[in-house]
Every structure is written in C-alpha cells, then in structure tokens.
Amino acid sequence: MTELLSDTARESLLPPLAENGWTHDEKADALCKTYEFEDFTEAFSWMTRAALWAEKWNHHPDWRNVYKTVEVTLTTHDVGGISSLDAKLARKLDSL
Amino acid sequence: MTELLSDTARESLLPPLAENGWTHDEKADALCKTYEFEDFTEAFSWMTRAALWAEKWNHHPDWRNVYKTVEVTLTTHDVGGISSLDAKLARKLDSL
Numbered sequence: 458m459t460e461l462l463s464d465t466a467r468e469s470l471l472p473p474l475a476e477n478g479w480t481h482d483e484k485a486d487a488l489c490k491t492y493e494f495e496d497f498t499e500a501f502s503w504m505t506r507a508a509l510w511a512e513k514w515n516h517h518p519d520w521r522n523v524y525k526t527v528e529v530t531l532t533t534h535d536v537g538g539i540s541s542l543d544a545k546l547a548r549k550l551d552s553l
Numbered sequence: 554m555t556e557l558l559s560d561t562a563r564e565s566l567l568p569p570l571a572e573n574g575w576t577h578d579e580k581a582d583a584l585c586k587t588y589e590f591e592d593f594t595e596a597f598s599w600m601t602r603a604a605l606w607a608e609k610w611n612h613h614p615d616w617r618n619v620y621k622t623v624e625v626t627l628t629t630h631d632v633g634g635i636s637s638l639d640a641k642l643a644r645k646l647d648s649l
Contacts, residue, residue: 497604497607497608497613498608501601501604501608504600505597505601508593508597511593512593512594512597517593517619517620518618519617519618519619520617520618521615521616521617521618522614522615522616522617523613523615524613
C-alpha cells in the first residue's frame with residue numbers, strides 16, 4: 458500500500474536525493490529535477506528507458522522534454538504527496 | 554531555409570490545423586495541442602514514433618507527458634515563431 462512518506466522516512470530518503478539534484482516542491486509536495494543530455498536522441502533514449510520502469514512499477518512521472526533537457530516532477534496523486542514510490546523512481550531515474 | 558510563416562502562408566496552413574485541434578499561442582507564436590490516449594503505454598508509444606520524425610527532420614517539440622496526456626508546443630526558435638516546419642510536424646503528429 459502506497460502511503461505519504463512519514464517525517465521519519467523523509468529524513469532518511471530525501472537528503473540523498475537532494476544530493477543528486479532533486480529539489481522538493483513543498484507546495485505540491487513533489488520531487489523535481491531537470492536532466493540535461495548531449496542532444497535530443499540522448500534525452501529521448503533516457504526517457505524510453507525511464508518509461509519502461511515507470512510502466513513496470515505503474516508509477517509515472519510528470520515530465521517535459523525540450524530538445525536535450527527533461528524536467529521531471531514526481532509525486533503520488535493518490536496520497537497527495539511524495540510516497541516511497543517517488544523516492545524509488547527518482548533513484549532509478551538517476552541510475553539509468 | 555526555414556523562415557517565419559508569411560501572412561499568406563498562415564492563412565492557408567493554420568486553419569486546417571485549427572480544425573484538428575491546434576491552437577495558436579499568439580504571445581509565443583506557437584502551435585499547441587493536447588493529445589489524450591488510452592493510457593501511458595499508448596501515449597509513450599506515440600511519443601516514440603513522433604520522436605523519430607522530430608529527429609529525422611531535426612525539429613523537436615516542446616512536450617509534456619502526464620500519464621495518458623501529451624501537451625505539445627511547436628515553434629521555431631531560430632525564427633522566433635511558427636515556420637513551415639512546425640506546420641509540417643503538426644500534420645505528422647496528427648497522422649501518427
């Protein structure tokens with residue numbers, strides 16, 4: 458069952474993500490990061506890999522691609538904020 | 554050579570696009586459309602086909618995907634507004 462991250466979980470999960478460039482949109486309670494690639498093919502290739510994980514985990518990013526940049530926003534609408542799934546997907550995106 | 558659409562070209566190219574749901578953002582001089590699909594896999598499959606054409610024509614959309622929707626904005630930054638490439642890509646996206 459997906460739940461909103463507890464304060465304790467936030468204290469352990471969010472700082473490592475912040476170190477990797479994820480910011481916390483407090484108003485939306487979402488994780489945000491802008492990835493920059495060499496060009497469009499690199500950006501879209503990464504999106505394709507990310508899409509497979511998103512679909513596999515049934516948890517999808519809100520993302521915008523403009524040529525070689527991809528702006529990603531992760532939140533869990535069902536719980537109204539960041540869940541462990543968002544943290545997990547964020548780590549996966551960083552690893553691709 | 555890509556050029557800003559002339560008034561005459563706009564009169565012939567933009568109305569058919571408007572009939573297919575493209576709106577004209579006058580401030581940005583851009584073509585905008587939101588596509589809605591059955592689900593994420595349909596949306597991303599369409600984006601993948603679109604990406605191949607965008608790369609082939611070296612003309613890339615500004616697009617945002619949220620689950621089954623894709624918001625597309627087309628403009629030609631080099632000329633500061635809509636060019637024939639935008640109209641061509643818009644028609645291609647509608648055909649995919």
